Amino acid sequence: EPEVTQTPSHQVTQMGQEVILRCVPISNHLYFYWYRQILGQKVEFLVSFYNNEISEKSEIFDDQFSVERPDGSNFTLKIRSTKLEDSAMYFCASSLRTSATGELFFGEGSRLTVL
Amino acid sequence: RKEVEQDPGPFNVPEGATVAFNCTYSNSASQSFFWYRQDCRKEPKLLMSVYSSGNEDGRFTAQLNRASQYISLLIRDSKLSDSATYLCTGGTSYGKLTFGQGTILTVHP
Numbered sequence: 001e002p003e004v005t006q007t008p009s010h011q012v013t014q015m016g017q018e019v020i021l022r023c024v025p026i027s028n029h030l031y032f033y034w035y036r037q038i039l040g041q042k043v044e045f046l047v048s049f050y051n052n053e054i055s056e057k058s059e060i061f062d063d064q065f066s067v068e069r070p071d072g073s074n075f076t077l078k079i080r081s082t083k084l085e086d087s088a089m090y091f092c093a094s095s096l097r098t099s100a101t102g103e104l105f106f107g108e109g110s111r112l113t114v115l
Numbered sequence: 116r117k118e119v120e121q122d123p124g125p126f127n128v129p130e131g132a133t134v135a136f137n138c139t140y141s142n143s144a145s146q147s148f149f150w151y152r153q154d155c156r157k158e159p160k161l162l163m164s165v166y167s168s169g170n171e172d173g174r175f176t177a178q179l180n181r182a183s184q185y186i187s188l189l190i191r192d193s194k195l196s197d198s199a200t201y202l203c204t205g206g207t208s209y210g211k212l213t214f215g216q217g218t219i220l221t222v223h224p
Contacts, residue, residue: 033212035212041216042202042214042215042216042217043153043159043202043214044214045211045212045213045214048211056207056211058211089156091158091159098206103149103161103164104159104161104212105161106158106159106160107158108157108158109157109158
């Protein structure tokens with residue numbers, strides 16, 4: 001069964017450092033997303049990406065965050081200068097259609113710990 | 116008001132019980148609704164979509180009431196493996212899913 005894969009599974013970084021989280025979405029999917037979940041809290045939308053551009057982003061997704069699809073397979077989330085409050089599980093997801101009509105498939109997540 | 120509100124529980128039920136979860140949403144722009152299941156420290160996985168006409172998948176029944184902005188999930192004949200957090204969510208045309216806090220279900224022998 002096709003799946004969304006994410007690397008790394010866990011990253012520990014110092015505050016102020018740059019972090020890149022990587023995702024390989026399901027190959028025929030057209031829509032890509034990043035969500036995050038702070039421990040004990042709800043899953044929160046960060047950004048959606050379609051046709052090589054951001055289609056929507058939340059207020060969490062400020063100038064410190066960026067996304068890129070550098071080639072035909074990878075989808076990355078970069079945090080330029082990490083803060084303590086960026087510590088969370090980051091989930092990549094992809095879908096064949098928009099989330100309004102289609103199922104999102106989530107990766108297993110990348111746990112980010114900022115010290 | 117939170118966009119998607121759920122009773123966090125926890126719900127502790129014996130095997131074989133019927134349990135119902137409710138969810139309300141405030142964003143009238145939400146076009147579609149889903150129930151996701153999340154096991155501890157794992158990713159959310161789609162359980163089922165929710166339609167106004169109601170839909171059933173085995174032991175699970177979901178219902179949407181657009182007038183009341185209310186979504187429900189009914190689980191019949193609970194199994195130990197149903198223990199998880201159930202996430203109510205609504206989606207807009209721009210690709211954003213808004214999740215509720217989740218309802219914790221524990222099914223015990």
